Amino acid sequence: MTRFRRFGSVTVAALLVLAAAGCGDDGGDAGSGGDGGGNGETTLTVFAAASLTSTFEQLGEEFEAAHDGVDVQFSFGGSSDLVSQLQEGAPGDVFASADTANMDKLTADDLQAGDPQDFATNTLEIATPPDDPGGVTSFADLADPDLKVVVCAPEVPCGAATAKMEEATGVDITPVSEEQSVTDVLGKVTSGEADAGLVYVTDVTAAGDDVTGVPFPESDQVVNTYPIVALEGSEHRDLAQEFVDLVLSQTGQDVLAKAGFGAP
Amino acid sequence: MGVPRWVWVPAALGAAFVLLPLVAIVARVDWGDFGSLITSESSRAAFALSLKTSAASTLACVVLGVPMAVVLARHEFPGLGVLRSLVLLPLVLPPVVGGLALLYTFGRRGLLGSELDALGVQVAFSTLAVVMAQTFVALPFLVVSLEGALRTAGERYEVVAASLGARPTTVLRRITLPLVLPGLASGAVLAFARSLGEFGATITFAGSLQGRTRTLPLEIYLQRETDPDAAVALALVLVVVAVLVIGFARTGRGAL
Amino acid sequence: MTLELSLHATERDVEVALEVADGETLALLGPNGSGKSTALGVVAGTLVPERARVVLGGRVLTDVGSGARGTRVAPHARRTALLGQDALLFPHLSALDNVAFGPRSTGARRASARRTAQRWLDEVGVGELAERRPAQLSGGQAQRVAVARALAAEPDLLLLDEPMAALDVAVLPELRRTLRRVLAERTTIVVTHDPLDALMLADRVVVLERGRVVEQGVSQEVLSRPRSAFAARLAGLDLVVGTWRDGAVVDADGRAVHGRVVGEPPAEGAAAVATFRPGAVAVYREAVAGSPRNAFDVVVTEIEPTADLIRVHAGALHADVTVQAAAELGLEPGLRVVLVVKATEVAVYAR
Numbered sequence: 118m119t120r121f122r123r124f125g126s127v128t129v130a131a132l133l134v135l136a137a138a139g140c141g142d143d144g145g146d147a148g149s150g151g152d153g154g155g156n157g158e159t160t161l162t163v164f165a166a167a168s169l170t171s172t173f174e175q176l177g178e179e180f181e182a183a184h185d186g187v188d189v190q191f192s193f194g195g196s197s198d199l200v201s202q203l204q205e206g207a208p209g210d211v212f213a214s215a216d217t218a219n220m221d222k223l224t225a226d227d228l229q230a231g232d233p234q235d236f237a238t239n240t241l242e243i244a245t246p247p248d249d250p251g252g253v254t255s256f257a258d259l260a261d262p263d264l265k266v267v268v269c270a271p272e273v274p275c276g277a278a279t280a281k282m283e284e285a286t287g288v289d290i291t292p293v294s295e296e297q298s299v300t301d302v303l304g305k306v307t308s309g310e311a312d313a314g315l316v317y318v319t320d321v322t323a324a325g326d327d328v329t330g331v332p333f334p335e336s337d338q339v340v341n342t343y344p345i346v347a348l349e350g351s352e353h354r355d356l357a358q359e360f361v362d363l364v365l366s367q368t369g370q371d372v373l374a375k376a377g378f379g380a381p
Numbered sequence: 382m383g384v385p386r387w388v389w390v391p392a393a394l395g396a397a398f399v400l401l402p403l404v405a406i407v408a409r410v411d412w413g414d415f416g417s418l419i420t421s422e423s424s425r426a427a428f429a430l431s432l433k434t435s436a437a438s439t440l441a442c443v444v445l446g447v448p449m450a451v452v453l454a455r456h457e458f459p460g461l462g463v464l465r466s467l468v469l470l471p472l473v474l475p476p477v478v479g480g481l482a483l484l485y486t487f488g489r490r491g492l493l494g495s496e497l498d499a500l501g502v503q504v505a506f507s508t509l510a511v512v513m514a515q516t517f518v519a520l521p522f523l524v525v526s527l528e529g530a531l532r533t534a535g536e537r538y539e540v541v542a543a544s545l546g547a548r549p550t551t552v553l554r555r556i557t558l559p560l561v562l563p564g565l566a567s568g569a570v571l572a573f574a575r576s577l578g579e580f581g582a583t584i585t586f587a588g589s590l591q592g593r594t595r596t597l598p599l600e601i602y603l604q605r606e607t608d609p610d611a612a613v614a615l616a617l618v619l620v621v622v623a624v625l626v627i628g629f630a631r632t633g634r635g636a637l
Numbered sequence: 638m639t640l641e642l643s644l645h646a647t648e649r650d651v652e653v654a655l656e657v658a659d660g661e662t663l664a665l666l667g668p669n670g671s672g673k674s675t676a677l678g679v680v681a682g683t684l685v686p687e688r689a690r691v692v693l694g695g696r697v698l699t700d701v702g703s704g705a706r707g708t709r710v711a712p713h714a715r716r717t718a719l720l721g722q723d724a725l726l727f728p729h730l731s732a733l734d735n736v737a738f739g740p741r742s743t744g745a746r747r748a749s750a751r752r753t754a755q756r757w758l759d760e761v762g763v764g765e766l767a768e769r770r771p772a773q774l775s776g777g778q779a780q781r782v783a784v785a786r787a788l789a790a791e792p793d794l795l796l797l798d799e800p801m802a803a804l805d806v807a808v809l810p811e812l813r814r815t816l817r818r819v820l821a822e823r824t825t826i827v828v829t830h831d832p833l834d835a836l837m838l839a840d841r842v843v844v845l846e847r848g849r850v851v852e853q854g855v856s857q858e859v860l861s862r863p864r865s866a867f868a869a870r871l872a873g874l875d876l877v878v879g880t881w882r883d884g885a886v887v888d889a890d891g892r893a894v895h896g897r898v899v900g901e902p903p904a905e906g907a908a909a910v911a912t913f914r915p916g917a918v919a920v921y922r923e924a925v926a927g928s929p930r931n932a933f934d935v936v937v938t939e940i941e942p943t944a945d946l947i948r949v950h951a952g953a954l955h956a957d958v959t960v961q962a963a964a965e966l967g968l969e970p971g972l973r974v975v976l977v978v979k980a981t982e983v984a985v986y987a988r
Contacts, residue, residue, distance in 0.1 A: 197606045265506065270589065272606040293506040294588025295595075297603055301584060309490040310505040310588075537725055540683055543712040544719035545790040547742035552713075555738070559729045 160188045161356055162208060164199045166215035166343070168239065168299065168319055172376045173213070173364075180363055187356065195298060196274060203228055203348070210357040213345040213364070215239070216274040220344040230354055233344035235381035236364050237373045239317040240340055241278055243331035244306050244324065251312030256282070256333040259290045259313060267302050267311040270295035275302070278339050279315050285338040290315075303328065317341070322377040342381065403620060410617055411610040418614040426592040427600035428618065434508060434596060435576035438515035442572040445516070446523035447565065451553065453524065454531035472521045479517050480585025487513065488586075510587035511594050515576035522575050523568035530564020531557070570630035574623050638694030638793040638824045644679045645702070646686035651675045651848035657794075659694075662825040664839035664856060666832070668873065671845040673828045677796050680826065681719050682712040693717070693793055713742075718792035722799040724779035726771035732758065732782045733767040739790025757785035761815050777808030781815065788819060795820070797827040801834065813837055830873045832912055833899065833984055835859075844868055874912045875954050881909040886985050895930040896983025903987035910986060917982035918956035920949055920966060921975045931983060933976045940968055951976060 161180075165173050170193050177189035192199065192209065196219040203209055204226055212229075213236070214220040220233050245253050251264045259266050268290060269276030276295065283290055296302045299316045306314040307327040314328075321330035345364055347357035363369050370380065411418070418424070453465055471479055486492045487504045497504060504510050538560060542552045558565065580598040587594040589603070597619050604612040643654040651672035657663045665673045678684030679699065680691055688702030698715050700708040718739070726735045736754035741747065758764045761781045771779055780800065787795060800816070801809055817837055820827075827838055835842050835856050842859040844852040852859060852868055859868055869876035879888035881903035886894040894911040903909040924932065935951035940963070942948075947963040949956045956976055958966075966974070 195606070201605075201609065267588065270603050270606075272603050272608075292590065294590050296589055297584060297599070297606075301589075304585065305505075305588060308484050308488055310484065310488050537721075537723075538727060540681075540712070541719055541721070541725050542727070542738065542742070544681055544715075544717060544792075544796070545739035545742060545786065546713055546716065546718075546792075547738070548713050549711075551742050555742075556727055560727075562729075 158186050158188045159353060159356065160190055161210050161353060161360060162190045162192065163211040163213065163360065164192045164194075164203060164207075164209045165211075165213040166196045166199070167193045168215055168317060169193070169213055169343070171323060172372050172378070175372050176360075176363055176369055179368065180360055184356070184359075189360070197222075208350065209348050210351040210353055211345065211347055211360050213343060215341065215343055216277070217342055217344055218274070218277075220346070223346070228349050229346040230349045230351065231347060231358070233346040234361070234365060235342045236345050236369070237343040238340050238379035238381055239319055239343065239377075240336040240379065241275075241282055241315055242318045242321045242336065243333065244303060244314045244316050244321050244328040245312065245331060246306060246309050247326065247329050249329055249331075250309075253313045253331050255331075256286060256335050257288050259315070260288050262291055265293045265310070265312045266290055267294045267296060267305045267314045268292045269299060269302055269315070270297060273297060274341065275299050275316060278341050281339045282315075282335065286335045317377075318379075319377040340379070343378070406613060406617055406620065409613045411614065414610065415614050418608075418611045419618050421611070423591055423595075423600060423604075424611070424615055424618075427595055427597045427615070430508070430511070430592060430595065431577055431597040431619075432622075434511045434515055435573050437512045438519055438576040439569055439573040441512065441516040442520050442523040442576075443565070443569055446520050446568070446572070447527060447558070449520075450524045450527035450531060451557070454528045455536070468524060469521045471518050472525075476514075476518055476579065476581030476583075477585050480514060480582035480587075483510075483514060483517060483582065483586040505586075506588045506590065506594060508587075508593055511583050511596060514582035514586045515579045518579050518582055519572035519575040522571040523565075526568030526571055527561060527564050530561040530568075533564075534560045566630060570626055573626055577619065577623060577626075639692075640680070640694075640794055640824060640826075641690070641692040642676065642680055644676065644686050644689040644691075646672075646675055646679075646684075646689075646848075649675055649686075649848065651686070653845065653848070653850055655843050655850065655853075657824055657826060659824055660822045661841065662820050662823070662827060662839045664835035664842045665826055665828045665845060666830075666835060666842055666868075667845035670847075672848040673845055674798065675848075676845070677719075677798055677826065677828055680794070681717050681796055682710060682715050685709055716791075716793040717796055718787040718790045718794075719796045720783055720787045720798065720800050722802040724771070724776070724783035726774070726779055726782055726786070728771050730771075731767065732763070732769050732771070732774065735771070735782060736786045736789045739786060743790070753789055754785070757789045758782065760788070760819065761785045762811075775808075776804050777812060780804060780812060784812075784816065784819065793824065795823055795825040797825060797829075799828055799830060802830060832869070832874055836899075836986075869912070873914070875915055875918065877911040877954075879909060879911070881905060881907050881985075881987070886911040892933055893931075894983060894985065895980040896985040897981060899984050899986040901987065903985075907987060911983050912985075913978050913983040914957075915948060915955040916946070916957040917978050918954070919977045920956050920958050920962070920968070921977060922966060924975050925977060930980050931978045935974060935976055937968060937970050937972045937974055939970055949974075 163173065163177070173191060177191060180189055181187055196214045196216060199212065200219050200222045203212060203223060212223060223229060224233065243253055243256065243259070245251065253259070258264065268279045271277055271280045293311065294305065296305065299320050302314040302316050303320060303324055305311040307324065321328060345361050347354055347361050351357045449468065453461070484491060487497060488494050489498065489505055504513065538556050539552050542556045547555070578598060580602065583596060584599055589595045589599050597615060601612045601615045601619070604615060639659045640657040645652045649672065653672060653676050665676060667673050675684060679686060679689050682698065685699065685701055689699050690703065691699040697708050698710045727738065730738065733751060733754050736757055737750040740750035740753050745753065755764060755767060758767055761784050763778055763781045766774060766778055766782070774782065801812060804812065813834065820838055827834065829835055839856045842853060842856045843850055844859065877886055877888050877894050879886040879894070882905065884895065886909045896911050896913070933954065935954060937949055937951055939950035940947060941950065943957070946957045947960055947968070949958060949968060954976060
């Protein structure tokens, strides 16, 4: 009995693969592809910058609801990590970067299908512990040498933005630490080790009550742009493009705006 | 005594499993720029900091770990087994969690934060924090290694020494420790190697700033963002240093 | 220094009381597990039983279980040096520094401790080995260094725990002579399996069995002229009692036992004894070719497995043989066999 069942499911899977091959390029419908195994689900893998975690998960659910039999899987991480993984041949369908520099690395290797499109922007904001022990009210306050300020290292996107911001405003920050990621900066702020940290607006929104955001008018001088693109190696390129379209649609933009992202 | 011939197969597989990735690193190194990659200012600062902090944490491991090992190996008391397991916890704890635990203990708002603050000690973001993180993860290596050596050596020589009129401190200094010197040395080498490679607890507890808290592993991780070639070159440096330290310890032990 | 010891270790079921006079050497005899090591450990301070009282030269070293607060002087402060069957020289120190360890530990300066150490090494006849590491010494040499080390600590009481049990038989007589010389006038307890040690080194013997003193007296009394086969058995030896005729001990059955004469040769016709270890006795089915000087036709009365050997009883005589040998010989009670013991393994002396 068991053997028969297994034989049956293998047959079904084989038929589905044949069907998918027959459908060709417009095979974006449910039930195609061999990834899903016996139940016929299609898996769409999206590589996205860590700062997109909550918004993209929400959009992923909407996408699954609208596409019967499609399972959206995310791989969230630092944009440069994700690019390295894709360059080493990791299978993915969509890539959403937190900056244009990393997208450029991807396109330099011709891994994209079509042109990358900007879908969101992000600006910097100061995060302090809820009780704000340093009394930070402006970007210039961060120059105070007695204040323990934590920023991202210049090598990572948020740190590059910080460096540009210092240049644009002429404010010279002497950080006590240059962290590898936004998460590390927020960790130092929420634990109270640091008096202030410089992160993205969306990070402050996502951190909720753990930190207090201190917006500053100069922030619009450095705007970080998020591009997205379907990948050349995708086995479901139409489906991938549909996800890109969803992110660019009004629905997608509303979700992103709610999280603090700016329009492209 | 011979070993069964089939043992060679998994043994060779195991060796290949460990060695191939090292070969892969060497293969990836951009030898043309190797010199300039590893002698950049940030690389040199990270390398110097790593050697300095690893040496300091090894010293701390010896100072704290030797008494711990002696107590664990030479005394029986209720709860000893539980205590031993707890002391060895950093071996299995993800280093990031170790870093958080240190933060919750010695951080500004940690368990001892206000007391330390009153003493004028600011641990966070200091080189001291790096040494503490490294000591935290490396200490069990020294304790385990030395406790094993102490148990193997047994207490017979110590009993004789005491009967000759030597006080416990004299026995420890002139008999016990010299007898387990090879175990102590290999424990210290393990602790040094573990300190050298420490990443998670450091980045969580100490932060990352060139020359102060950014050790070689942190520098490698950061360089990876923008300059993978530099990261690979530095990784090779780290591997070479570790191999040298372990090799040095082996020959040193052989001479004993 | 006079030693008074009384102890009661409930768990090990050892209850012993004994005294050692100032300058006296006491031999503690008995089979394994009879309580000798317990007694020694209590004196050395490494064991603290339920009840014990140890007084050395008027100084109370241990006093527990008598109701009061109790006294437990730490091992290093008791002035009781321990010498075991293994020399246990500290492997990382030279012979000289091993011997100097005691004086150094009790506050002597390095130079004077080394002078003392050299003197003691000379005293026990290994002065020229001072700079050697323990690994470069033979078993006998190492034990001599260990003796020097124990003496250099200037203990009030010397505790020797089977000091010659692990040594090659060839080096025993000379080491025994050395010990005899250095132990004279020194308060000492020596635990031994060897009645010869007891006779040559000790003034008095205490025999322990199952944690109790079963026989004690002047060494000669107890061992040279055993009042019972019991004492000889406790000492782990075969004992043949007879008269000295033509250079042999001849027992009541007319069996002549040849051996090494210990001390003054007995007078012709005088009472004499021969002792040897059962382990030195070989067992054959038939008389052996050649002419072994000590061969006894006997009937096996009992076969008894010991720790790793088979003990063959034949009346008052015993032989220890390997399990393999016992099987090859097909040993069983009632079998006629020939017991052979080399003369070199037999000690003969006046009774």
